[in-house]
Amino acid sequence: MKTGRTACAMVARHIVLAAIGGLVALAGFSNAFAQTRAETLRVVTGASINTLDASMSAATRESYGISWNVYDRLATWETRKLGAGEVFDFNRMKGELAESWEVSADGRVITFRLRKDAVFHDGTPVTTEDVKWSLDRVLAQKGPAGQMATGSLTRPEQFEIVDRHTLRVTMERADRLALPNLGVVFPVIINSKLARSKAAPDDPWATKWLAENAAASGAYAVESWKPGEHIVLRRFDGWKGGPLPYFRRIIVQHVPEAATRKTLVEKGDADLATDLNPNDVMELERGGRVKVVSVPQINGFSFVAFNSRVPPYDNVKVRQALSYALPYSDMFKGAVFSRGVPLYGRKDSLPIRPEYPTPYPYETNLVKAKHLLAEAGHPNGFATTFSFNVTSASVAEPMAVLIKESLAKIGVQVEIQKLPDAQMATMVTEKKLPFFAESSFAWLPSPDYFFRIYYRGDWRWNFGSYSNAEFEKQIEEARWERDAKRYDQLVVSMVEAAFRDVPMMPLWQPAVDAVMAKEISGFTYWFHRQVDYRQLKRAR
Amino acid sequence: MIGNGQRGALLFLVRRLSAALPVLLGVAIFTFVLMRVLPGDPAIFFASGPAAGEEEIRELRAKMGLDRSIPEQLWIYFKDLASGNLGMSLTTGRPVVADIAERLPASLELALFALVIALAIALPLGVAAALSPGSILDHAVRMICTAGVSLPTFVTGLILIYVFYYLLGVAPDPTGRLNIFLIAPPSRTGFLLVDTLIAGDFATFMAALHQLALPSATMSIYVLAPIARMTRASMLAVLSSDFVRTAVAMGLGRGTVIVVYAFRNAVIPVLTTVGVVFSSMLGANVLVEKVFSWPGVGSYALDALLGSDYAPVQGFVLLMAIIFVAVNFLIDTLYSLADPRVTVE
Numbered sequence: 001m002k003t004g005r006t007a008c009a010m011v012a013r014h015i016v017l018a019a020i021g022g023l024v025a026l027a028g029f030s031n032a033f034a035q036t037r038a039e040t041l042r043v044v045t046g047a048s049i050n051t052l053d054a055s056m057s058a059a060t061r062e063s064y065g066i067s068w069n070v071y072d073r074l075a076t077w078e079t080r081k082l083g084a085g086e087v088f089d090f091n092r093m094k095g096e097l098a099e100s101w102e103v104s105a106d107g108r109v110i111t112f113r114l115r116k117d118a119v120f121h122d123g124t125p126v127t128t129e130d131v132k133w134s135l136d137r138v139l140a141q142k143g144p145a146g147q148m149a150t151g152s153l154t155r156p157e158q159f160e161i162v163d164r165h166t167l168r169v170t171m172e173r174a175d176r177l178a179l180p181n182l183g184v185v186f187p188v189i190i191n192s193k194l195a196r197s198k199a200a201p202d203d204p205w206a207t208k209w210l211a212e213n214a215a216a217s218g219a220y221a222v223e224s225w226k227p228g229e230h231i232v233l234r235r236f237d238g239w240k241g242g243p244l245p246y247f248r249r250i251i252v253q254h255v256p257e258a259a260t261r262k263t264l265v266e267k268g269d270a271d272l273a274t275d276l277n278p279n280d281v282m283e284l285e286r287g288g289r290v291k292v293v294s295v296p297q298i299n300g301f302s303f304v305a306f307n308s309r310v311p312p313y314d315n316v317k318v319r320q321a322l323s324y325a326l327p328y329s330d331m332f333k334g335a336v337f338s339r340g341v342p343l344y345g346r347k348d349s350l351p352i353r354p355e356y357p358t359p360y361p362y363e364t365n366l367v368k369a370k371h372l373l374a375e376a377g378h379p380n381g382f383a384t385t386f387s388f389n390v391t392s393a394s395v396a397e398p399m400a401v402l403i404k405e406s407l408a409k410i411g412v413q414v415e416i417q418k419l420p421d422a423q424m425a426t427m428v429t430e431k432k433l434p435f436f437a438e439s440s441f442a443w444l445p446s447p448d449y450f451f452r453i454y455y456r457g458d459w460r461w462n463f464g465s466y467s468n469a470e471f472e473k474q475i476e477e478a479r480w481e482r483d484a485k486r487y488d489q490l491v492v493s494m495v496e497a498a499f500r501d502v503p504m505m506p507l508w509q510p511a512v513d514a515v516m517a518k519e520i521s522g523f524t525y526w527f528h529r530q531v532d533y534r535q536l537k538r539a540r
Numbered sequence: 541m542i543g544n545g546q547r548g549a550l551l552f553l554v555r556r557l558s559a560a561l562p563v564l565l566g567v568a569i570f571t572f573v574l575m576r577v578l579p580g581d582p583a584i585f586f587a588s589g590p591a592a593g594e595e596e597i598r599e600l601r602a603k604m605g606l607d608r609s610i611p612e613q614l615w616i617y618f619k620d621l622a623s624g625n626l627g628m629s630l631t632t633g634r635p636v637v638a639d640i641a642e643r644l645p646a647s648l649e650l651a652l653f654a655l656v657i658a659l660a661i662a663l664p665l666g667v668a669a670a671l672s673p674g675s676i677l678d679h680a681v682r683m684i685c686t687a688g689v690s691l692p693t694f695v696t697g698l699i700l701i702y703v704f705y706y707l708l709g710v711a712p713d714p715t716g717r718l719n720i721f722l723i724a725p726p727s728r729t730g731f732l733l734v735d736t737l738i739a740g741d742f743a744t745f746m747a748a749l750h751q752l753a754l755p756s757a758t759m760s761i762y763v764l765a766p767i768a769r770m771t772r773a774s775m776l777a778v779l780s781s782d783f784v785r786t787a788v789a790m791g792l793g794r795g796t797v798i799v800v801y802a803f804r805n806a807v808i809p810v811l812t813t814v815g816v817v818f819s820s821m822l823g824a825n826v827l828v829e830k831v832f833s834w835p836g837v838g839s840y841a842l843d844a845l846l847g848s849d850y851a852p853v854q855g856f857v858l859l860m861a862i863i864f865v866a867v868n869f870l871i872d873t874l875y876s877l878a879d880p881r882v883t884v885e
Contacts (some may be wrong), residue, residue, distance in 0.1 A: 042720065050633045057600065058586040058630045142596055143588065211633055227632055228643075229716055229835050251720055255833045259698055260714055263706055269713045390846070422580030422848035429584045429597075460584070460592050 038538060039248040041520075043531065044261045044270045048228050048254040053210040054185045055137075055144040064185045065530025066231060066252070071188035071216040072241045074098040074112055074131065075179065079524050079535070085295035085514070086524040086535075090445050093179060096241040097126060097189050097217065107174025107482060114165040118240040120191040120217045128167045133192035135159045135182075137205045144186035150449065151181030173480055180444050185528050191215035219245050219534045229254055233533070246522075246537040265290055265515050271538075272516040272523075274531060277394055278337050281513040293514045295525040296341045300441030301357040302395070303343075304386075304403075305463035305504040307434045312382055316501055321372035322435075323362045323505045327406040332508060335399040339513065343506035352495055354488035356447040357506055360499055369410050381411020387436040388417075389424040395510075396437045429460040438463055439510060443527045447491045448478040455498065464503020471497050560865040567861040568621070568854070572614055575850045582606070582848040586630055604630075617854075626858075627851030631844055636855040640837060644859070645730025646717060647829070647836035651821040653733075653752055654759035659814070662764050666771025666810075667803065670779060681772070685765035697758040697831035704754060712750050715833045719747050755832040759825055763817045770813040774806040781805075807878045815871035819864050 051059045054067035078092040095101070098112040118126040136156040138144045148154065152175035160168045171178055181187070190210070198209035214222045219241065220233035233250040253270070255261045262280040264270035266289055276284070285292045306313040306322065313319055328344045346359035373381065386403060388396035397418070404414040414435075419427065427433050440461065442453055453461045456472050471494060478490040514523045514531075522535040583601035584592075601607050605616060620627060626636035669681040688696075697714075704711035717732050718724055724732070725739035733752070736745035778784060779802055787797045826838035837856060844852035 037721075044715070048632075050631060056633060058633065060631075142599060146593070146596060226835075227634060228639075228840070230720060253715055253720060253833070255715055256830045256839060257694075257833070260701065260831060260833060263701060264713055264715065267706060267713070420580060420846060420848075422582060422585040422846070423578075425585045426579065426581040429581075429592075457593075459594065460587075 036249065039246075040251060041247045041249070041272065041533060041536060041538075042251045042253065042270050043272045043533075044253050044255040044264055045273070046254075046256055046258060046261065046275045049225070049231055049252065050227065051211045052214050052222065052225070053207065054188065055141045056207065056211055057141075057143050061528065061530060062252070064528045066222075066233075067185060067188060068526070068528060068530055069220045069233065069250070069533050070214050070218045070222060071190070072097045072118075072218045073183055073187055073189065075101070075183045077183060082298070082525075083295055085293045086522070087295060087298055088524065088526050090180070090299075090527075093183060096183075097131070101179075103179075108171050110169045110179060111162070112167045112169070114167070115240050116165055118217055119238055120194070120215065121221045121236055121238075122191065122194065122215075123238075124191055124193060126189065126191075126217050127164050128161045129164075130192040131167050131189055132159050132161050133196070134190045135187055137190065138187050140205055141186075141207075147184060147186055147443070148181055150444075150452070151175050151177040151179075153178060153181060174482055175479070176482075177444055177446060177449060180446070184443050189217060191217070217241070220250060223249070242534060245534040247533060250533045262515075265517075268517060271520055272514065272531065272536075274512055274514045276513065276515055278339070278513070281339075281515060282337055284515055289518075291516050291518045291520070293516065293523045294339055294511045295514070295523070296509045296511050297441065297525060297529065298509065299443065299445040299527045300439060300509060300529075301343060301506045302336075302340075302437070302439040302508055302510050303463070303504045303506040304435065304437050306502070307431060307465050308501070308503045309431065309465045309467070310434060312376070312378060312384075313434060315376045317372045317376035318378065319502045319505075320362075321369045321376060321410070322407065322412070323360075323502050324365045324369035324372065325407055325410050325412070326362075326364065326505065326507075327402045328362075328364055328507065330402050330406075331399050334402055335395045336508065336510060339511040341509040341511075343508050352492050354447060354491035354495070356450045356491065356495055356498075357509060358495060360502070360506055362502075362505065364406070366406075366409055373410055373412075378411075381407075381413065383413040383415070384435050385415045385417045385433075387419055387424065387427070387433050388438075389419055389421045391421050392437070392439065393418060399437060425460065428463065431465050436463075441527070441529065445527070447494070448475060448487075451475045451494050451498075452479070455494075455503070462503075466501065466503035468497065468501065556869055563865065564858065564861050568618075568858055569614065571854050571857040572617055572850075573610065575853055576610055576613070578848075580848040582630065582850065585848050626855035629844065629849055629852045631847050631849045631852070632840075636851050639840060639852065640855055640859060642730070643835055643837045643840050646732075646834060647822055647838060649717075649731045649733065650752065650755055650759065650828075650834060650836065651818060651825070654756035654763070654821060655814070655818055657756055658760035658763045658767055658817075661760070662767035663771055663810075665764075666768040667775055667798065669768070669772045670775030671798070673776060678772075681768060685768050688761045689765035691761070692827070693758055693762050693825060694827040694831050696761050697755070697828055700754050700758055701831070711754050712747070714754060714831070716835055717748060717751055718744070719751065722747055755828050755834055758828050758831075759821055762825075763821060766813050766817055767810065770810050771806065774809045775802060778802045778806040804878060808875055811871050811874050811878065815867050819860070819867050822860070822863060 045062055047060050047062050049060065049062045049066055051063050052066060053059070054064050073096050075093045075098055076096045077088040077090060078094050079086045080089040097114055097118055099115045101110055101112045103110050114126060114128060114131070120126060136159065138148055139154065139156055152171045152173065158170050160170070162168050169178070194215040195206040195210060199206040219236055219239045221236045223232040223234040225231040230251060230253040235245055235248045237244065255264065258277045258280065261273045262276050262284065265273050266284060266287070281292060284290050304326065306319045308314055308319065332338055332342055343357055343359050345363040346361045348361050373379065386400055388400060400416045404416060407414050442450055452475050454463065455466045456462060456475060474490050474494050478487055481487040481490060512525055512529065516523065519539050520536060521539060522537045524532050524535050526532055583597050583604060583606060587597045587600050605613060624637065629636050629639055632639055665681045669678040672678060701714050705714060712719055722744055725735045725741050725744060728735050728738055732748040733745060736748055784797060784802055787801050826842045828834065829836040829839040837859065841853055841856035
């Protein structure tokens with residue numbers, strides 16, 4: 001009995017001691033916490049980071065965002081004001097690891113000069129040897145190589161080391177997108193000495209190691225990463241690619257449920273979220289406890305597409321008729337709460353500018369729609385299906401209901417079909433859907449690049465299955481055209497054809513709603529649709 | 541005699557396992573074929589950007605091994621299974637085995653904790669209701685159970701978050717197993733509550749417990765009903781049986797009658813229910829994991845399923861089948877503890 005009691009007392013004493021220790025630890029923790037919390041940015045996202053190597057196939061967009069902040073590229077873009085926020089300025093590039101560059105008179109050769117003081121996170125200086133290895137590596141990966149090819153960067157021989165800090169890039173023909181392609185997510189500059197030491201005979205580009213480790217020179221270094229949960233970034237004070245960022249630490253946390261993300265931001269425990277539900281954003285904006293910065297996503301568009309290769313949509317008049325029958329303003333209000341830039345209702349009297357995406361000359365006009373439908377031989381309408389994917393349902397579902405209602409007025413019976421994402425992607429690629437909603441984003445907002453991707457070819461991105469030999473000739477010509485005036489003429493001519501043939505009818509450029517704590521500023525919209533932490537600040 | 545008993549137990553174990561094998565095999569084949577029959581081509585889904593041409597898609601398909609015939613793919617899958625390789629997840633970019641090894645303890649910890657809470661509440665409630673059927677207490681228990689089972693878990697979860705985190709501020713933010721600003725102890729068992737105690741880190745233990753409170757409450761509210769109802773029904777049947785009447789007539793104490801005679805006899809159907817409930821808590825409670833950002837296996841499998849990512853779904857289903865078999869085995873063993881007349885065969 002006696003020994004039992006003593007043992008009990010000892011255990012009790014241990015528990016009390018442990019509790020006191022715990023409390024002391026908690027107190028210390030909260031002190032340190034208050035100091036560092038202001039300089040820490042806590043971001044919550046719905047999708048998770050699945051790799052540190054953006055060129056891995058199936059890398060998520062969130063992984064692109066981490067790569068963007070952790071690595072440097074040779075060059076990047078300036079920013080400009082747009083609405084309440086900032087956006088990247090596609091027409092003005094600046095050096096990141098490159099101090100400067102020159103383009104030869106014929107446009108075929110770009111000579112980069114590296115910053116001489118730039119170092120990787122482990123202190124190794126950045127040299128052209130690293131740049132060459134990194135760019136060669138991009139070309140060795142199928143997906144990223146496809147992106148680089150859009151800027152005529154296809155062979156490793158095109159990248160030549162001149163000296164330790166000078167690199168020459170040569171193209172067969174001058175390509176307007178060569179330089180921009182060196183600023184996108186893939187061509188990051190990797191610490192080649194470090195990465196090579198981790199390579200294996202069957203993995204010469206160290207893809208396995210780089211998927212889980214970063215060998216970078218960027219503004220932030222990876223402090224810890226738990227796949228599927230969170231990643232912690234620490235500021236790299238030796239960064240030379242730009243002014244030192246404000247935040248010392250960035251925590252990006254995976255919070256799958258949108259309602260939970262909303263609560264966290266509203267409560268002030270999280271500082272920033274960019275993927276909340278549209279109706280939650282409206283509510284938060286009214287509530288006034290947080291700041292909402294809404295910026296149009298200038299390199300993308302939401303649209304409905306017609307499969308122009310199958311009846312009845314192979315008849316241009318049917319496509320035009322439906323484009324006159326869509327309930328544009330109801331959809332814009334009901335589906336996206338008027339956030340974004342409308343791409344419909346352009347006045348015919350305005351001159352067509354050489355840009356794309358641009359507002360189309362269609363608005364809701366049921367009389368005209370009926371007339372066109374009768375001309376096309378469908379005076380009593382027809383039956384069709386309208387599809388969208390599960391992920392976009394919060395926007396596409398109300399859209400589909402409004403479309404069904406409006407098209408019924410011209411006799412077109414719509415059956416709504418909601419598809420899982422992978423199935424939708426497959427059916428779109430196989431051209432099996434007659435009529436559907438999609439959103440798409442092209443990294444480089446150059447009109448000819450948009451037409452190249454969305455208006456030709458037998459692939460997924462030609463959503464309207466458009467096929468027009470004359471148009472394709474113009475796309476090819478525009479790509480290589482160096483005379484700005486002629487280029488603009490070509491673009492205007494292609495825009496006119498897109499208006500007339502409407503294989504897809506753009507609806508709007510959706511806005512990104514960045515919801516953040518009131519004292520945070522500097523949000524910038526980037527083509528990859530991820531947050532650039534380097535520009536954010538907390539004002540006290 | 542003792543040696544005989546041990547041999548018997550071993551024989552029993554072998555017999556049980558070999559009976560489970562065909563089931564597991566069937567499950568593996570069924571999931572494998574089902575994933576491939578479902579519409580949606582992962583190669584197309586994962587090809588993106590300007591490199592999503594036909595040639596690239598074909599190459600990606602070959603890389604994933606999807607260009608072979610289904611029997612051939614199945615053969616490769618079984619060869620991999622035999623060496624303990626469940627394949628690679630495309631969505632996380634890691635081996636499925638590693639993903640599951642990291643996420644299963646999170647799900648187990650949550651489900652076990654919730655089950656303990658549920659049992660601690662449901663058993664007394666069920667017994668109390670059975671002791672006075674038709675009383676106010678009985679009706680109250682019925683109401684609690686109906687409310688618990690008819691509220692979908694994500695609604696309960698969101699309500700709990702709203703009240704305890706958002707309004708009252710007593711619960712920590714609902715983001716996973718540990719406050720993001722705390723440092724997790726070195727992982728030994730994967731169970732955070734155990735790992736923190738091994739590391740002697742009491743503050744982190746409390747933090748983890750705090751974090752566990754709302755999701756496990758959400759789960760236990762949902763499973764309260766089946767356990768309490770089953771306890772009540774089973775107790776009612778036992779209480780009206782002859783031996784209980786005899787025991788009461790013989791003048792045994794009320795406590796002894798209820799606990800030793802009635803409850804012990806009533807517990808077998810309850811155990812069956814608990815087994816089923818536990819298995820479903822582990823696999824089917826994706827919504828709780830989603831709402832509380834809990835890094836468990838359920839949300840992992842759902843994400844993979846939506847993304848047409850075959851390997852994790854196959855791995856998950858197989859894992860669930862194995863757990864189901866194990867739980868059933870455990871429950872059968874518990875039967876004989878509860879009632880010596882039951883022998884496990």
